[in-house]
Amino acid sequence: MDLYEAMSTLRAVRRLRPDPIDDAIIERVLTAATWAPTGGNTQPWRIVALTDADKKQALQDLYKPHWDSYLPGYEARLSHMPEDARASSIKAMDAGNYLAAHMHEAPLIAVFCFNPKLMTITDSELDRPSVVGGGSVYPAVQNFLLACRNEGLGCVLTTLLCYEEAAVKELLGMPEDWYPCAHIPVGYPVLGGHGSIRRRALDQMVRYNQW
Amino acid sequence: MDLYEAMSTLRAVRRLRPDPIDDAIIERVLTAATWAPTGGNTQPWRIVALTDADKKQALQDLYKPHWDSYLPGYEARLSHMPEDARASSIKAMDAGNYLAAHMHEAPLIAVFCFNPKLMTITDSELDRPSVVGGGSVYPAVQNFLLACRNEGLGCVLTTLLCYEEAAVKELLGMPEDWYPCAHIPVGYPVLGGHGSIRRRALDQMVRYNQW
Numbered sequence: 001m002d003l004y005e006a007m008s009t010l011r012a013v014r015r016l017r018p019d020p021i022d023d024a025i026i027e028r029v030l031t032a033a034t035w036a037p038t039g040g041n042t043q044p045w046r047i048v049a050l051t052d053a054d055k056k057q058a059l060q061d062l063y064k065p066h067w068d069s070y071l072p073g074y075e076a077r078l079s080h081m082p083e084d085a086r087a088s089s090i091k092a093m094d095a096g097n098y099l100a101a102h103m104h105e106a107p108l109i110a111v112f113c114f115n116p117k118l119m120t121i122t123d124s125e126l127d128r129p130s131v132v133g134g135g136s137v138y139p140a141v142q143n144f145l146l147a148c149r150n151e152g153l154g155c156v157l158t159t160l161l162c163y164e165e166a167a168v169k170e171l172l173g174m175p176e177d178w179y180p181c182a183h184i185p186v187g188y189p190v191l192g193g194h195g196s197i198r199r200r201a202l203d204q205m206v207r208y209n210q211w
Numbered sequence: 212m213d214l215y216e217a218m219s220t221l222r223a224v225r226r227l228r229p230d231p232i233d234d235a236i237i238e239r240v241l242t243a244a245t246w247a248p249t250g251g252n253t254q255p256w257r258i259v260a261l262t263d264a265d266k267k268q269a270l271q272d273l274y275k276p277h278w279d280s281y282l283p284g285y286e287a288r289l290s291h292m293p294e295d296a297r298a299s300s301i302k303a304m305d306a307g308n309y310l311a312a313h314m315h316e317a318p319l320i321a322v323f324c325f326n327p328k329l330m331t332i333t334d335s336e337l338d339r340p341s342v343v344g345g346g347s348v349y350p351a352v353q354n355f356l357l358a359c360r361n362e363g364l365g366c367v368l369t370t371l372l373c374y375e376e377a378a379v380k381e382l383l384g385m386p387e388d389w390y391p392c393a394h395i396p397v398g399y400p401v402l403g404g405h406g407s408i409r410r411r412a413l414d415q416m417v418r419y420n421q422w
Contacts, residue, residue, distance in 0.1 A: 003217045003361050004239075007246045007354055028215075030417050034410050035218045036353065037368060040285075041303070043411055052420040070331075074251075092252070116340040120281075122373035123392065129327040129335055131392050132370045134345015135352070139368075142247065142350035143218055146357075150214050157248060157350075159343045162333035173422040181334065181342050199245050200254055206241050209263040211384040 001150045009194045010145060013154025014095035016187030018105040025151050026108060029186070032147030033112075036140035044118035045137045047144075048172045048180075050109040058171050059161065059183065060104035066160040067100035088198055099156065099185065106185035111172060112141055113180045134181070141182050154189040157182055212361045220405045221356060224365025225306035227398030229316040236362050237319060240397070243358030244323075247351035255329035256348045258355075259383045259391075261320040269382050270372065270394065271315035277371040278311035299409055310367065310396065317396035322383060323352055324391045345392070352393050365400040368393055 030047060038044060050056055074093055078086050103109070114137045123132045141157060148155040161168055161183045168180045241258060249255060261267050285304055289297050314320070325348045334343045352368060359366040372379055372394045379391045 001214050003212050003214050003357060004243060006214045007243055007357075010246065010248065012248060012252075027413065031413055032215060032218055034413060034416050035221070035408065037221065037223060037356065039368075039370065041223075041300075041409070043416065045416075047417045048422060049417055049419050055420055089252075114342060116342075119340075120370075121340055122370045123376070123390075124340055126373070126376055126390075128390055129330075129332055129344050130341050131325060131327075131345035131348060132373055133340050134342035135349050135368060135370055135393060137342060138346050138349035139353035139356070141346070142353040145248065145350070146214060146218075157250075157346060159250065159331075159333045159346055162337070162343055165334070165337055172420075175422065178422075179334075179337075179339055182346060197246065198252070202238065202242055202245060205245050205254065205256075206258045206260055208260050209266055209383075211259060211386065211389075 006146050006149050010149045011194045012156040013189050013193050014099040014156050015190035016106045016154050017190055019188050020107045029147040033140040033144040036143045038136040042118050045114045048111040056104040056109055062164040064100045066163050103185050106187040108186040110184040111180050112182040113178045115177045117177050149194050153186050154193050155184055155186045217357050217360050221360045222405045223367040224400050224404050225310035225367050226401035227317045227365050230399050231318045240358040244351040244355040247354045249347040253329050256325045259322040267315040273375040275311045277374050314396050317398040319397040321395040322391050323393040324389045326388050328388050360405050364397050365404050366395055366397045
């Protein structure tokens with residue numbers, strides 16, 4: 001698939017069919033993640049690829065209460081949105097409800113994790129939330145999502161399970177220095193899957209030479 | 212360009228020619244960034260696209276001392292590397308020296324910034340470096356890098372200028388709540404540019420169901 005076509009039609013797909021994914025396809029989307037750049041080419045991330053029914057069910061059990069807690073704030077924000085954004089956000093919320101109830105049915109949940117000791121985090125001493133460690137993980141996540149889109153697989157980046165880090169680490173047997181930071185259910189779409197996306201216009205996102 | 216071809220040949224290109232880039236091409240690579248997913252579709256990032264000679268020079272002046280400080284640690288790590296990795300890392304170091312001396316000559320430096328108040332950072336309370344905010348910025352950075360590769364433009368993600376956040380913010384007139392987190396020089400390659408990359412094998416990066 002053409003690069004720009006894949007990027008411009010990559011949606012958050014939250015309704016996923018339980019049908020299995022061929023091993024060769026899973027291998028391709030995982031390999032695409034490994035191609036991403038990382039600081040000093042240290043590749044300080046790993047994926048735990050979950051296909052085991054019990055482990056996926058355990059993640060869903062952990063996820064659902066956090067989605068339920070997140071929902072009221074989401075609903076409150078809807079009332080402040082312009083009409084077209086609200087309609088789109090209500091759809092996303094409904095799909096989020098579906099995901100929270102059915103996450104374990106996805107044939108694959110990819111759990112990305114990272115080791116901060118392998119990273120040079122240049123904003124760790126600043127008086128604001130650090131993000132630079134993410135610069136050596138989320139490019140790989142984006143490669144993975146784009147590869148799923150290329151293969152016709154629905155997928156969505158979730159981070160709510162960071163609230164359950166200790167439980168996720170124990171469930172997956174993750175070593176002390178490694179931490180999960182993205183939980184991506186993957187499967188063939190129930191509905192239309194990928195397609196048109198709603199984003200701000202370029203002139204709202206870019207300034208030239210001066211803010 | 213095919214998606215997998217772009218991903219698997221995206222290199223860190225640090226030797227960049229000063230030749231200008233057509234406005235239409237700059238617009239395409241910036242637009243590709245806007246397509247990336249973000250938490251709640253809030254798009255809590257912006258780009259300041261620098262083409263102004265004085266501002267690019269100011270960034271290079273800020274960057275060079277930090278590269279020079281980073282270099283001894285980099286050289287120390289070389290001695291612990293296996294032969295083939297060392298050869299590749301020495302090349303990267305030489306290219307890094309070139310970039311530190313010539314960054315201002317790149318026709319474009321894209322400064323990505325973010326606003327943490329627009330983000331739901333689910334790992335902010337954990338007793339380890341937070342990365343989740345980066346999940347709503349670095350996918351856009353990766354789209355931008357892939358788009359540059361697609362257009363034949365060299366580029367490299369740098370984060371050393373986070374050490375000079377206050378100076379960068381003042382130089383670009385960035386508001387209080389916005390912070391720079393990626394500084395990407397872009398230009399046509401001096402040498403071969405993009406091509407083959409060196410990455411770990413899949414079985415070193417992925418576990419199935421259990422660490």
